[in-house]
Amino acid sequence: MLLDLSVELLELIGAQLTHCDLAILRTVCKALNGVLCRSFFFILVLKTNRNGLSQQRVDLLKALATRETGWSAHAKTLRIVPAKQLSLKRVSDNTLVPLLAAALASLPKIHTVVWHVANQDHWAWERTAVLAFLATLGDTLHELELSIPNTINLSALQIRGLRKFTFKCPGYGPSSASLVGLGLSSTPMLPLMYDDIAALISGNQLTSLHFEGTTEWSVIWRLMRSRKDGTKLIEITTSIVTQDLFDYLSSYSGLEKLALMLSDGSNQTVSNHLADAFFETVLPRHAETLRELSCPSAYQSGFSFGPHNVHVVSSLHKLTRLEMSINAAAVQSVHSYGLTMLPILVGGGGLPVLTEADQDDLDLVVTLLLETAAGFPFLQTLIIRAAETEENRSAGYWYVLHHPRNPINHTNAVNVAIGNAVEAFCTDVLCSATVYAGHATYRLLPRGVLGPTCAVAEAQATPRGCLRYVQTGWWSPCPL
Numbered sequence: 001m002l003l004d005l006s007v008e009l010l011e012l013i014g015a016q017l018t019h020c021d022l023a024i025l026r027t028v029c030k031a032l033n034g035v036l037c038r039s040f041f042f043i044l045v046l047k048t049n050r051n052g053l054s055q056q057r058v059d060l061l062k063a064l065a066t067r068e069t070g071w072s073a074h075a076k077t078l079r080i081v082p083a084k085q086l087s088l089k090r091v092s093d094n095t096l097v098p099l100l101a102a103a104l105a106s107l108p109k110i111h112t113v114v115w116h117v118a119n120q121d122h123w124a125w126e127r128t129a130v131l132a133f134l135a136t137l138g139d140t141l142h143e144l145e146l147s148i149p150n151t152i153n154l155s156a157l158q159i160r161g162l163r164k165f166t167f168k169c170p171g172y173g174p175s176s177a178s179l180v181g182l183g184l185s186s187t188p189m190l191p192l193m194y195d196d197i198a199a200l201i202s203g204n205q206l207t208s209l210h211f212e213g214t215t216e217w218s219v220i221w222r223l224m225r226s227r228k229d230g231t232k233l234i235e236i237t238t239s240i241v242t243q244d245l246f247d248y249l250s251s252y253s254g255l256e257k258l259a260l261m262l263s264d265g266s267n268q269t270v271s272n273h274l275a276d277a278f279f280e281t282v283l284p285r286h287a288e289t290l291r292e293l294s295c296p297s298a299y300q301s302g303f304s305f306g307p308h309n310v311h312v313v314s315s316l317h318k319l320t321r322l323e324m325s326i327n328a329a330a331v332q333s334v335h336s337y338g339l340t341m342l343p344i345l346v347g348g349g350g351l352p353v354l355t356e357a358d359q360d361d362l363d364l365v366v367t368l369l370l371e372t373a374a375g376f377p378f379l380q381t382l383i384i385r386a387a388e389t390e391e392n393r394s395a396g397y398w399y400v401l402h403h404p405r406n407p408i409n410h411t412n413a414v415n416v417a418i419g420n421a422v423e424a425f426c427t428d429v430l431c432s433a434t435v436y437a438g439h440a441t442y443r444l445l446p447r448g449v450l451g452p453t454c455a456v457a458e459a460q461a462t463p464r465g466c467l468r469y470v471q472t473g474w475w476s477p478c479p480l
Contacts, residue, residue, distance in 0.1 A: 041070035044107065047083040048126050053096060064103035077112040080130060097129050104133040112143040131156065154196035162204035167197060169213025198223055208235035212261065218244035225251050237261065246277045255286040264298035268390050275302030279309045287315045294323035296385040304387050305369050319376045323383035326365050328414040359417050366421035374429040384422070384437040385477055386414035415439060415477055426468045435469060439477065442469035
């Protein structure tokens with residue numbers, strides 16, 4: 001019986017359930033409803049529309065403004081995000097601003113705020129109320145995530161208790177990521193917001209910083225390096241790598257999570273120079289503490305895994321998650337009658353690949369990476385990506401992937417070869433990590449246990465090991 005469990009255990013269970021599941025359990029009995037109230041009302045999601053709100057959402061704001069809902073007593077996280085569908089009937093923003101302000105004022109226990117806005121027009125009516133609310137949180141706001149237009153003025157935010165800050169450029173994705181590789185920025189950061197964010201970071205002792213977009217944040221990294229108050233980031237995520245970032249990371253020890261979403265320096269020469277600094281000076285500083293590392297290279301460079309950096313990667317013995325790319329120089333076109341079927345759709349569907357990579361070239365590097373991963377006792381996830389060829393840099397990711405006349409689809413060919421190499425790998429060393437490679441997921445199992453597409457690999461496997469990677473599902477290696 002659930003009611004035989006302690007209140008603390010029930011709350012832990014409730015924290016793992018979906019909102020719908022919690023709603024169902026609350027109807028079972030009064031006692032269970034009372035225990036799960038904290039979990040049910042822990043997160044409040046407010047969805048806004050471009051020109052206002054639907055009547056249903058207006059009614060929610062009115063209920064919140066009474067300060068008699070469960071969210072007033074228990075809400076710790078507030079998410080303000082765009083609605084996916086626009087309602088036909090709207091309420092004008094003349095009445096929405098004070099109503100939203102009253103609703104937000106009813107949430108005294110908020111510690112985390114996520115505010116996403118689709119575009120400049122979308123957020124105009126809600127801006128005043130949300131900014132005023134953020135300004136009142138002061139020392140109580142610990143986590144802030146913003147995905148808002150660059151024209152906003154954040155100078156009024158006098159927040160002093162922030163521990164985690166995330167800024168995402170609206171609309172950033174694979175298409176804009178390709179612009180970064182060209183040295184271009186589709187969403188330049190205005191000086192006003194840049195200075196405001198720098199002031200916000202300077203006024204707080206952050207432990208986690210997340211920047212996602214096409215803006216270069218060297219000023220922030222120089223600011224962090226110059227601080228004398230002992231503030232050290234233990235989690236960093238960024239889309240842009242610079243020497244200033246690596247200078248900061250080399251200035252201290254203790255980093256636990258590092259995600260370089262796009263390891264690239266705009267050309268191969270600069271990328272290799274940055275990669276040398278990264279593996280020679282940055283990672284050794286954090287080898288004793290780093291638990292998660294993601295540094296796939298956007299284009300072929302020294303950031304990819306290989307014999308040149310295996311000695312550094314293998315020293316990160318506390319890793320639970322590792323994500324790296326692999327270079328493959330030898331990729332060529334094949335005749336139409338020799339098509340490789342690339343299974344990228346769940347259920348085994350496939351698309352023809354008109355190129356193929358040198359399998360021997362990939363086997364050596366993939367084998368080295370899998371053997372290295374086996375030396376990490378806590379590793380749970382290994383992600384192997386294909387780095388794009390430098391020759392395709394100027395074309396952009398989506399052109400290379402989708403243009404019908406593109407003769408060399410480099411990454412798809414390399415992904416096929418990576419998958420083949422994983423399936424052919426045999427070992428006697430246990431590794432509990434799930435491997436994401438090629439277009440599939442794999443687990444290490446005894447030989448003879450076949451996955452849906454492993455018969456060929458089983459027949460070709462050498463007898464040197466009794467364990468091999470068996471496919472357990474499909475995976476799409478889309479860019480970050």
